Amino acid sequence: MSTPVLNPRKIFTIVEETVLEGGRPVDPVHRVAIVGAVFANPWAGQGFVVDLLPGINAIASDLGALLAPRVMEALDAPLEAYGKAAIIGLNGEIEHGSGLIHNLNFGNHFRNAANATTLLPAVEKRGPAGIAFDIPLKHFTDMKIRSHHQTVEARVADAPHPDEILVALAGANQGRPQQRLAELGKD
Template identity: 35%
Template sequence: MPEPVVRKYALTVEEIFHEGGKPVDKPLKKGVILAVIENPFAGSYHEDIAGFMKDLEPLGVSMAGRLAEALGGKDEIEGYGKGAIVGQAGELEHGALWHVPGGYAMREILGDAKAIVPSTKKVGAPGARLDIPVTHINASYVRSHFDAMEVGIPDAPRAGEIVLALVMTTGARVHARVGGLKAAEIKGEDGLR
């Protein structure tokens, strides 16, 4: 399969001090890194596409490392998610190619993260937005870390492109208070609790 051809990257970090309540001393950081790549399958149906996942692995690792560093280093990361927006000459399954390389890249960079990396994908025109779900990196049932980040790039994806996205956060939602399993109570046995 061909090596991914990148047109551009975008990296955004938010610092959230409050959501209407008392401001916190240490803000929650939410970040996304996006890569706009050429879709090698755009324009016609291809039966055999799975090999491209292997080609995306180095890109995923590079993106995950850059994002973790932008958020203060891998030891600061508590939440993650991933997604893809496929240009209109592609198909939804082309976005699914990001599941393995995007998820395993974050696990590799973060070291032994146990929870499944939540994901979403869609086909869209340039400027399409995507809400990427976020959960705790070690236990999907930690409610305080259920979150999302809206992502997108004004001029992407073009018809023959895919926008690949990784999202990481440094903690729980600011003012999280709806109960459930707490991060301090994680057993870390199965990625759920």
């Protein structure tokens, strides 16, 4: 196998603002930014690849470096919650996406950009182009802060193709709009 190079077919940005929740204004506005890339699966068409690490090492850092600053720019506010996703086209394995996003060479770009200290919550799944996927978000310094446990849904109409992977990062400027649950352990 030749060394893979990250060459995205598509880079996308989704920004969602919640201005009203429960019939009440959200102040400050709840903002979520999702940035992702769609690219050729470096292991597609090779059968079962035992050692994924050379391919992971070849593109994971470049992928994190591409996406992390774009999320921070699109969020346009200090980040308080974050997460990641890998959606693998039907001809790939879940492990192909998992290997890329569960790698410090990928995730540290986002942690460093956000001054975060926790692991990024994640979702991985295989599916056809246009599949909806949820990205779990947690607080960026303390995953036990329940107000920041939230999920954002995304979908890209033409991705991933069967031999592609879609990887996305998401960030939010605060916890859930109008959150009012007790702190963990106080309920």
